[in-house]
Amino acid sequence: xxxxxxxxxxxxxxxxATVRNARGGAYPDPLRAAKVAEAAGAxxxxxxxxxxRRHISDADIDGLxxxxxxxxxxxxxxxxxxxxxxxxHKPHAVCIVPEKREERTTEGGLEVARExxxxxxxxxxxxxAGSRVSIFIAADSRQIEAAARIGAQVIELHTGAYCxxxxxxxxxxxxxxxxxxxxMSAYAHSLGLxxxxxHGLNYETVKPIAAFPEVAELxxxxxxxxxxxxxxxxxxxxxxxxxxxxARDG
Ligand code: PXP
Numbered sequence: 001x002x003x004x005x006x007x008x009x010x011x012x013x014x015x016x017a018t019v020r021n022a023r024g025g026a027y028p029d030p031l032r033a034a035k036v037a038e039a040a041g042a043x044x045x046x047x048x049x050x051x052x053r054r055h056i057s058d059a060d061i062d063g064l065x066x067x068x069x070x071x072x073x074x075x076x077x078x079x080x081x082x083x084x085x086x087x088x089h090k091p092h093a094v095c096i097v098p099e100k101r102e103e104r105t106t107e108g109g110l111e112v113a114r115e116x117x118x119x120x121x122x123x124x125x126x127x128x129a130g131s132r133v134s135i136f137i138a139a140d141s142r143q144i145e146a147a148a149r150i151g152a153q154v155i156e157l158h159t160g161a162y163c164x165x166x167x168x169x170x171x172x173x174x175x176x177x178x179x180x181x182x183x184m185s186a187y188a189h190s191l192g193l194x195x196x197x198x199h200g201l202n203y204e205t206v207k208p209i210a211a212f213p214e215v216a217e218l219x220x221x222x223x224x225x226x227x228x229x230x231x232x233x234x235x236x237x238x239x240x241x242x243x244x245x246x247a248r249d250g
Contacts, residue, residue, distance in 0.1 A: 008043035012221025017055035040234035048075035107138030120150040139184035163200030189214035210247035
């Protein structure tokens with residue numbers, strides 16, 4: 001499967017499961033949402049199986065693996081349990097994310113630099129099994145260099161601090177965050193890493209990130225699922241796609 005050229009949109013459907021779990025039943029079904037997303041132009045679906053299963057369940061992952069027509073980006077913590085699940089399913093992509101406080105850098109990404117040896121051994125079998133391994137990190141050259149050294153093919157840059165600064169009107173800090181993301185996208189790309197980005201993106205914050213030429217994929221969830229309440233899931237995704245294309249073309 002080739003993904004070259006166009007900026008890809010991965011739609012994260014975790015919060016469809018959050019709404020479902022609020023009532024403990026089967027509705028709304030994340031797989032159904034994923035299929036609507038696919039029809040609306042999502043290039044991939046992202047789902048995070050958390051250790052506490054607070055939204056996506058093991059059965060959701062089974063259903064997504066069996067029923068999706070686009071690649072699944074399986075987000076997980078670097079634990080033995082999650083590694084076994086990923087090795088059983090062999091999803092297109094595995095994104096390693098922090099779940100525990102001690103696994104985080106201050107900016108919220110994974111602390112790769114401090115855990116290089118463990119993570120190198122952790123991701124090797126996943127790569128061997130054919131998954132593309134991505135590491136969710138802050139825009140920090142130390143973390144990027146460590147991700148490259150452990151053999152990850154992809155990094156996903158954490159856009160949360162940039163989005164928070166925008167939402168809170170701290171525009172100077174927002175622009176500093178944006179500069180760091182821009183610089184680190186180029187740096188990671190120069191090291192041979194594929195660059196993704198995500199967390200907290202919405203219609204107001206997506207375009208500057210989508211405009212970075214090195215970014216190959218954006219993963220967006222919470223805002224799209226929220227916006228679906230007002231305009232429906234397909235149109236909410238369609239508008240995100242339109243803004244991404246506009247940023248990329250202009
Ligand atoms: N990318 C990664 C690695 C994430 O963990 C998340 C949140 O689950 C996202 C992107 C999407 O973030 P949001 O739901 O805020 O759009």
